[in-house]
Amino acid sequence: MHLxxxxxxLIGVAVATALAAQLSPDWLVFTLTLAISTALVVMGxxxxxxxxxxxxxxxxxxCLGGYAVGLGGRFLGITDALLLIGLxxxxxxxxxxxLGLLMTRYREIFFAMLSLAFSMILYGILVKSHGLGSTDGxxxxxxxxxWLESETADGANMALLLAIGLALTIALFLNRYxxxxxxxxxxxxxxxxxxxxxxxxxxxQVLYINYVLxxxxxxxxGSMTALAAGHVDPTLAYWTVSGEFVFIALLGGTxxxxxxxxxALIFTLxxxxxxxxxxxxxxxxxxxxxxxxxxxxPKGIWSLxxxxxxxxx
Amino acid sequence: MTEILKTEGLxxxxxxVTAAEDISVTITAGExxxxxxxxxxGKTTFINMVTGYLPPSKGSISFGGNPIxxxxxxxxxxKGLTRSFQIPQLFLELPVIDNLAIALAAAEQKQxxxxxxxxxxxxxxxxxxxxxxxRISQYRDEMVTAMxxxxxxxxxxxxxxxxxxxxxxLDEPTSGxxxxxxxxxxxxxxxxxxxxxxxxxFVEHDMEIVRRYVTRVLAFANGVVIKDGPxxxxxxxxxxxxxxxxxxxxxxxxxxxA
Amino acid sequence: xxTVWAILxxxxxxxxxxxxxxxGLTVIYGVMRILNMAHGSLYALGAYAAASALGLxxxxxxxxxxxxxxxxxxxxxxxxxxxxLAIERGLLRxxxxxxxxxMLIITFAVLLILEDVMKLIWGTTPYFxxxxxxxxxxxxxxxxxxxxxxxxVLVVSIVIGASLWFxxxxxxxxxxxxxxxxxxxxxxxxxxxxxxxxxxxxxxxATLGAIAGGITAPIISVVPxxxxxxxxxAFAVVVTGGLGSITGAAIGAIIVGLARATSIHTMxxxxxxxxxxxxxxxxxxxxxxxxxxxxxxxx
Numbered sequence: 012m013h014l015x016x017x018x019x020x021l022i023g024v025a026v027a028t029a030l031a032a033q034l035s036p037d038w039l040v041f042t043l044t045l046a047i048s049t050a051l052v053v054m055g056x057x058x059x060x061x062x063x064x065x066x067x068x069x070x071x072x073x074c075l076g077g078y079a080v081g082l083g084g085r086f087l088g089i090t091d092a093l094l095l096i097g098l099x100x101x102x103x104x105x106x107x108x109x110l111g112l113l114m115t116r117y118r119e120i121f122f123a124m125l126s127l128a129f130s131m132i133l134y135g136i137l138v139k140s141h142g143l144g145s146t147d148g149x150x151x152x153x154x155x156x157x158w159l160e161s162e163t164a165d166g167a168n169m170a171l172l173l174a175i176g177l178a179l180t181i182a183l184f185l186n187r188y189x190x191x192x193x194x195x196x197x198x199x200x201x202x203x204x205x206x207x208x209x210x211x212x213x214x215x216q217v218l219y220i221n222y223v224l225x226x227x228x229x230x231x232x233g234s235m236t237a238l239a240a241g242h243v244d245p246t247l248a249y250w251t252v253s254g255e256f257v258f259i260a261l262l263g264g265t266x267x268x269x270x271x272x273x274x275a276l277i278f279t280l281x282x283x284x285x286x287x288x289x290x291x292x293x294x295x296x297x298x299x300x301x302x303x304x305x306x307x308x309p310k311g312i313w314s315l316x317x318x319x320x321x322x323x324x
Numbered sequence: 325m326t327e328i329l330k331t332e333g334l335x336x337x338x339x340x341v342t343a344a345e346d347i348s349v350t351i352t353a354g355e356x357x358x359x360x361x362x363x364x365x366g367k368t369t370f371i372n373m374v375t376g377y378l379p380p381s382k383g384s385i386s387f388g389g390n391p392i393x394x395x396x397x398x399x400x401x402x403k404g405l406t407r408s409f410q411i412p413q414l415f416l417e418l419p420v421i422d423n424l425a426i427a428l429a430a431a432e433q434k435q436x437x438x439x440x441x442x443x444x445x446x447x448x449x450x451x452x453x454x455x456x457x458x459r460i461s462q463y464r465d466e467m468v469t470a471m472x473x474x475x476x477x478x479x480x481x482x483x484x485x486x487x488x489x490x491x492x493x494l495d496e497p498t499s500g501x502x503x504x505x506x507x508x509x510x511x512x513x514x515x516x517x518x519x520x521x522x523x524x525x526f527v528e529h530d531m532e533i534v535r536r537y538v539t540r541v542l543a544f545a546n547g548v549v550i551k552d553g554p555x556x557x558x559x560x561x562x563x564x565x566x567x568x569x570x571x572x573x574x575x576x577x578x579x580x581x582a
Numbered sequence: 583x584x585t586v587w588a589i590l591x592x593x594x595x596x597x598x599x600x601x602x603x604x605x606g607l608t609v610i611y612g613v614m615r616i617l618n619m620a621h622g623s624l625y626a627l628g629a630y631a632a633a634s635a636l637g638l639x640x641x642x643x644x645x646x647x648x649x650x651x652x653x654x655x656x657x658x659x660x661x662x663x664x665x666x667l668a669i670e671r672g673l674l675r676x677x678x679x680x681x682x683x684x685m686l687i688i689t690f691a692v693l694l695i696l697e698d699v700m701k702l703i704w705g706t707t708p709y710f711x712x713x714x715x716x717x718x719x720x721x722x723x724x725x726x727x728x729x730x731x732x733x734x735v736l737v738v739s740i741v742i743g744a745s746l747w748f749x750x751x752x753x754x755x756x757x758x759x760x761x762x763x764x765x766x767x768x769x770x771x772x773x774x775x776x777x778x779x780x781x782x783x784x785x786x787x788a789t790l791g792a793i794a795g796g797i798t799a800p801i802i803s804v805v806p807x808x809x810x811x812x813x814x815x816a817f818a819v820v821v822t823g824g825l826g827s828i829t830g831a832a833i834g835a836i837i838v839g840l841a842r843a844t845s846i847h848t849m850x851x852x853x854x855x856x857x858x859x860x861x862x863x864x865x866x867x868x869x870x871x872x873x874x875x876x877x878x879x880x881x
Contacts, residue, residue, distance in 0.1 A: 301691040
């Protein structure tokens with residue numbers, strides 16, 4: 012297996028982050044874990060965006076992943092993190108395979124709003140589920156990773172290492188995926204569906220696979236969030252949360268597999284302070300920044316990096 | 325002389341409007357057939373029906389002896405029937421080379437191999453070959469948005485030629501292209517067509533182009549084929565002159581304003 | 583039998599409210615092809631303006647019911663028209679011609695901004711303006727008691743629906759709007775001032791949203807986030823009926839309203855689920871909603 016430059020950098024950054032975390036305070040480790048988990052969900056949004064689709068309901072899969080961890084620990088007695096995450100992926104893929112049949116028929120605002128509606132259905136069901144704590148949600152059981160236990164002092168660190176490992180695996184896969192036939196076919200669909208059809212490619216099939224994969228990635232992000240935060244509640248599926256994922260995706264841009272991670276880190280750090288300093292202006296900041304991105308950085312902050320590189324060479 | 329495309333009684337209505345009525349045409353393998361007619365005469369409707377973009381209201385179509393009515397563009401492409409577009413249908417925000425690589429990946433396997441990289445040495449090789457043939461190699465790594473209209477037309481036709489088709493339908497290949505460029509463009513296209521031994525049906529407004537490249541002509545007016553035959557015979561027909569070519573007098577002498 | 587009556591009455595009352603909320607959304611989309619996510623915020627603005635003005639009026643010793651309605655109408659129309667004008671002139675105008683999906687994201691940004699603007703103006707404590715609702719009392723229909731205020735909402739909704747229909751189908755400006763809906767470029771070429779029509783349409787749509795909020799204010803407690811819940815419902819209604827069609831919004835509202843009432847009276851825990859299940863079921867068979875139409879692309 013030959014590694015390209017991006018792959019080597021991704022591995023390098025992952026190892027460096029894991030090492031740096033050993034010296035970092037717990038709050039930073041926790042923030043970083045949340046940022047990586049968020050980035051994974053955003054990655055799903057980016058996968059859809061590359062195919063020209065904007066999902067305002069990726070929270071559906073984020074929430075499914077989170078609740079699978081919560082419920083799996085609570086009712087099935089599973090404590091192994093990888094098994095819990097796997098359970099989330101299985102449930103999510105099953106749901107996405109059904110919804111995908113309907114969703115792949117829609118584009119543009121219809122796709123956006125339908126995805127929103129489906130995630131709101133889950134929200135509505137969870138809010139009415141009093142056995143699951145209704146709007147308060149419930150706590151996630153203490154989990155283990157293979158032979159390690161999370162209740163020990165370095166639980167936060169363990170969650171981060173797990174997140175880094177998963178994120179690296181997914182990023183490496185997606186880096187290849189974006190250059191594969193199906194990855195390019197997604198972009199081709201975004202650019203011109205008529206031509207795609209006349210090339211003999213099934214749009215339905217390409218979009219369907221992409222949709223299900225994006226859902227699975229989102230589910231992993233949700234599971235990781237649940238494991239790190241130790242709690243799940245229905246707001247995971249609330250549509251404004253999905254709106255934040257769209258925001259982060261636009262902030263980073265779709266140009267590179269690393270962009271969502273950088274954008275999610277900026278987002279999570281800024282939110283940590285903004286919510287404390289100006290709790291009633293946080294959304295306003297998001298809205299204004301969103302307008303600024305659309306007006307001045309339509310390809311996201313990643314384009315700043317590539318532009319600089321272009322100017323240097 | 326084997327028949328390749330045959331339509332019988334092909335009709336299409338949009339509500340009360342008749343876009344095409346009772347079109348029965350037989351095309352023989354290897355023919356280069358021109359389709360002429362005023363705007364709204366039913367030419368594009370005819371092409372759209374044959375290539376599966378628009379379902380016919382009535383009638384039948386067969387390709388290579390097999391009925392193809394009701395098949396979509398994807399199935400028809402697999403059978404060897406492709407087309408180009410009046411407005412080039414390209415992936416504007418992708419590099420030219422990727423436009424071709426995707427088409428090659430889609431064309432070369434029956435089962436579209438999803439997870440393999442799209443840029444393989446073989447595909448890049450074939451893509452460069454056709455860029456060369458179409459004389460647009462200089463745009464290899466540019467985005468399509470950076471190409472002029474004529475080059476886009478050529479790329480659009482190049483995409484249609486990948487995947488070894490047997491018949492190619494060209495929808496106004498020279499529209500939107502400057503008068504001087506038209507002939508170079510058509511020469512390039514026809515060279516590629518002959519190299520591949522394709523049967524071609526093409527819609528054209530310029531009668532000089534029709535005269536130069538075509539052996540047989542279908543003249544459309546008001547949704548009906550009013551004349552079908554050798555090029556000179558059709559163009560000399562009074563009814564055709566009245567309904568179709570009358571308005572093209574100003575184009576008759578393209579060298580005039582040079 | 584009683585349940586059936588209750589479902590019908592509740593269903594139609596709820597449907598009339600849904601139509602009020604959805605009408606502005608569908609008008610704007612129909613003419614401008616913009617799905618205005620900030621529509622819910624306009625609803626919330628209308629509700630806040632009406633609730634705080636009513637609060638002042640009643641605190642100052644006012645007790646006239648007709649005056650309360652004047653206050654609601656004036657507040658809602660003023661704030662709706664001004665905010666609508668500001669959004670259209672200040673932001674959307676710069677973006678015309680961009681993708682529908684980008685316009686959706688832009689209005690999402692507007693929603694985020696307006697949500698916090700409202701928090702900064704009105705704080706996070708709830709506002710109540712129940713007085714008009716209480717003052718109107720209830721009437722008995724057979725053995726069921728129905729609030730007169732709810733019945734009034736039904737009447738207002740029908741009046742607004744009928745006026746919108748008249749405006750679009752029977753007036754000169756409606757004719758111009760329909761020509762824009764049919765083909766924007768040709769209307770522009772024929773001398774229609776499309777930009778001005780867009781401003782008018784957006785202001786009317788925004789005002790409709792604010793009126794819906796103003797009328798609803800006496801029924802609910804006005805708190806942050808009401809707009810966000812409303813937009814999701816309004817969307818379900820217009821998609822079921824077919825985006826951009828007034829008739830569609832009315833039919834969609836009735837279907838969703840009846841479905842919700844049925845659920846509340848028989849299986850209350852499925853309330854939210856039913857609304858979207860109806861929408862999904864309609865879309866499976868009619869991908870563009872009951873009155874929606876697919877547009878073919880020119881190649």
